[in-house]
Amino acid sequence: MLNTIIFAPIAAAILYSAGIIFWMQKRPKPNKEMQDISDAIREGSSAYLKRQYRAVSVVAIILFVIIAVTLNITSAIGFLIGALASTLASVIGMQIAVRANARTAEVARQGLAPALSLAFRAGSVTGFLVVALGLLSVAGFYLATEDITALIALGFGASLISVFARLGGGIYTKAADVGTDLVGKVEAGIPEDDPRNPGVIADNVGDNVGDCAGMAADLFETYAVTLTAALILAVSAGVGNVLFPLILGGLAIIASLIGALFVRLGSTGNIMGALYKGLIASLVISGVLFYFAAKMFVPDEALSVFWVSLIGLGVTALMVVITDYYTSKKYRPVHSIAEASNSGHGTNIIMGLAVGMESTILPILVIVAGIWGSYSLLGLYGIAIAATSMLSVAGIIVAIDSFGPITDNAGGIAEMSNAPHDVRKVTDALDAVGNTTKAVTKGYAIASAGLAALVLFAGYAEELPTVLFDLQNPSVIIGLFLGGMIPYFFGSLAMLAVGQAAGAVVEEVRRQFREIPGILEGTAKPDYGRAVDIVTTAALKKMILPALIPILAVIAVGFLLGAEALGGFLIGSIISGIFMAISMTTGGAAWDNAKKYIEDGKFGGKGSDAHKAAVTGDTVGDPYKDTVGPAINPLIKVMNIVALLIVPFLL
Numbered sequence: 173m174l175n176t177i178i179f180a181p182i183a184a185a186i187l188y189s190a191g192i193i194f195w196m197q198k199r200p201k202p203n204k205e206m207q208d209i210s211d212a213i214r215e216g217s218s219a220y221l222k223r224q225y226r227a228v229s230v231v232a233i234i235l236f237v238i239i240a241v242t243l244n245i246t247s248a249i250g251f252l253i254g255a256l257a258s259t260l261a262s263v264i265g266m267q268i269a270v271r272a273n274a275r276t277a278e279v280a281r282q283g284l285a286p287a288l289s290l291a292f293r294a295g296s297v298t299g300f301l302v303v304a305l306g307l308l309s310v311a312g313f314y315l316a317t318e319d320i321t322a323l324i325a326l327g328f329g330a331s332l333i334s335v336f337a338r339l340g341g342g343i344y345t346k347a348a349d350v351g352t353d354l355v356g357k358v359e360a361g362i363p364e365d366d367p368r369n370p371g372v373i374a375d376n377v378g379d380n381v382g383d384c385a386g387m388a389a390d391l392f393e394t395y396a397v398t399l400t401a402a403l404i405l406a407v408s409a410g411v412g413n414v415l416f417p418l419i420l421g422g423l424a425i426i427a428s429l430i431g432a433l434f435v436r437l438g439s440t441g442n443i444m445g446a447l448y449k450g451l452i453a454s455l456v457i458s459g460v461l462f463y464f465a466a467k468m469f470v471p472d473e474a475l476s477v478f479w480v481s482l483i484g485l486g487v488t489a490l491m492v493v494i495t496d497y498y499t500s501k502k503y504r505p506v507h508s509i510a511e512a513s514n515s516g517h518g519t520n521i522i523m524g525l526a527v528g529m530e531s532t533i534l535p536i537l538v539i540v541a542g543i544w545g546s547y548s549l550l551g552l553y554g555i556a557i558a559a560t561s562m563l564s565v566a567g568i569i570v571a572i573d574s575f576g577p578i579t580d581n582a583g584g585i586a587e588m589s590n591a592p593h594d595v596r597k598v599t600d601a602l603d604a605v606g607n608t609t610k611a612v613t614k615g616y617a618i619a620s621a622g623l624a625a626l627v628l629f630a631g632y633a634e635e636l637p638t639v640l641f642d643l644q645n646p647s648v649i650i651g652l653f654l655g656g657m658i659p660y661f662f663g664s665l666a667m668l669a670v671g672q673a674a675g676a677v678v679e680e681v682r683r684q685f686r687e688i689p690g691i692l693e694g695t696a697k698p699d700y701g702r703a704v705d706i707v708t709t710a711a712l713k714k715m716i717l718p719a720l721i722p723i724l725a726v727i728a729v730g731f732l733l734g735a736e737a738l739g740g741f742l743i744g745s746i747i748s749g750i751f752m753a754i755s756m757t758t759g760g761a762a763w764d765n766a767k768k769y770i771e772d773g774k775f776g777g778k779g780s781d782a783h784k785a786a787v788t789g790d791t792v793g794d795p796y797k798d799t800v801g802p803a804i805n806p807l808i809k810v811m812n813i814v815a816l817l818i819v820p821f822l823l
Contacts (some may be wrong), residue, residue, distance in 0.1 A: 351677025528759020
């Protein structure tokens with residue numbers, strides 16, 4: 173029965189995804205112009221991912237050999253499974269997204285509801301593949317081997333892919349976006365997604381490799397390592413049913429599949445409300461199923477386990493609400509940045525930074541309350557169950573997130589193909605909501621990453637029962653400071669990479685405007701491929717060093733300074749990393765939506781001085797929210813995973 177509860181939902185998610193792919197092929201095909209643009213985006217995205225994974229495979233092969241030699245072949249195989257499953261989830265999801273963008277633009281001719289349905293369902297393929305492959309790889313490998321060390325190696329494989337995908341995709345998408353906008357919108361005065369801009373295809377490619385493939389790899393890894401950490405603590409705590417975290421994962425897949433059916437546009441035409449209906453239904457159904465699962469599989473502690481699982485679902489709901497408040501165009505934080513833009517570029521930057529800092533307060537209080545409540549009920553294992561419960565609904569969360577890049581591309585394709593105003597009106601409405609959904613899911617990803625990293629640290633501490641992480645121990649304090657430094661060093665390198673790559677795009681777009689007569693008049697076609705190649709090369713070259721930092725830093729601290737210092741190092745990185753990630757992703761999204769709020773006609777609208785200041789803020793916020801902030805998630809988990817792997821050598 174246990175195997176059925178775990179593996180039947182996996183089969184259901186895969187069948188659902190296959191059905192959606194088949195259904196999508198039956199939707200109206202776009203005209204040739206739309207299809208040509210979509211094909212260019214797909215080819216650019218595929219070319220980038222091929223080159224990215226070719227580069228990552230070199231690192232992966234080296235690590236595979238090291239793990240096989242230093243640990244065992246089972247662990248090396250686990251590492252390979254984690255890496256391949258993470259790659260598969262991100263690649264398949266992105267391939268569906270780049271095939272859905274033009275169809276979404278075409279279906280927009282029929283109205284808002286059909287376009288919303290297509291974009292969400294296409295995004296849901298990514299979401300359900302993430303959780304299905306995550307649960308399949310962890311559950312299947314653990315049940316086959318019952319080897320905890322090998323399972324940790326599986327998590328490490330997923331983490332490796334995640335940090336490269338998040339970082340490389342983030343550098344790509346923001347270098348293309350910033351470079352394209354600086355010359356096109358600011359210097360040349362042409363609209364966003366204008367086909368005359370040589371960087372516009374690179375910009376659209378970036379939406380997919382960053383927000384679709386990157387997010388899929390990120391949450392796949394978080395999901396896998398959370399299940400792994402929960403199994404570690406279940407084994408060490410000697411709980412009655414060590415497979416209970418896997419049961420939660422299976423039941424939540426069923427709940428999310430049902431919840432996806434609730435995503436329908438109501439009579440009010442509220443797009444965000446339609447998406448939230450699906451999320452709320454998934455959370456409620458998960459809660460009901462978790463109650464019966466607790467009664468059946470952990471009867472001795474059923475109520476405590478149930479309440480802890482509700483805490484995890486509650487943290488998810490609160491993180492969504494809080495992030496929506498700080499990033500939506502409807503509320504004070506975004507309005508305050510837009511209003512500050514009236515005074516100029518400097519005040520826009522100051523207000524955006526202030527909003528980003530403020531936005532850390534409520535999420536941290538929610539995370540702290542979740543840790544306190546779950547620990548009070550079930551100790552460290554309670555925190556693991558809460559984190560598992562939170563990650564269990566990742567399917568519907570990633571579906572909502574993937575909706576964003578699909579609608580963003582659909583809007584770009586509609587603009588570039590000169591689609592009728594009614595079509596552009598629909599795609600603009602979807603894109604505006606997609607920008608908020610991407611921000612909301614990043615908030616969820618950060619909170620879940622924080623809890624997952626904390627659970628992994630608990631697993632590290634459990635492996636060292638004789639070691640005390642005493643704050644009076646200078647080794648622990650040294651570790652705390654060094655760990656707190658790493659996210660800043662990592663973030664600095666990532667920001668520099670975006671700035672340098674964006675500069676190369678700026679020069680290329682300027683060159684084409686200067687050297688190819690007729691581009692701005694629309695009589696000559698830009699060389700889109702050149703801009704794509706420039707960003708691809710820059711992103712891949714500049715992702716290597718920062719992506720290796722978490723691995724090398726942990727090994728250096730562990731072997732040079734010892735287990736106590738490494739424990740402090742891990743906690744320091746978690747604390748500074750969470751604050752940085754929340755501040756950057758939320759503040760960056762608020763900057764972006766402040767610009768869009770002004771573009772809706774507020775404070776002078778497009779072309780006004782306030783709008784120019786808002787564009788500057790958005791330019792700063794872009795690498796905040798789409799490069800550094802999201803990449804910190806896998807950073808802190810990779811460090812904890814590597815620490816778990818090297819524990820035997822620190823004893």
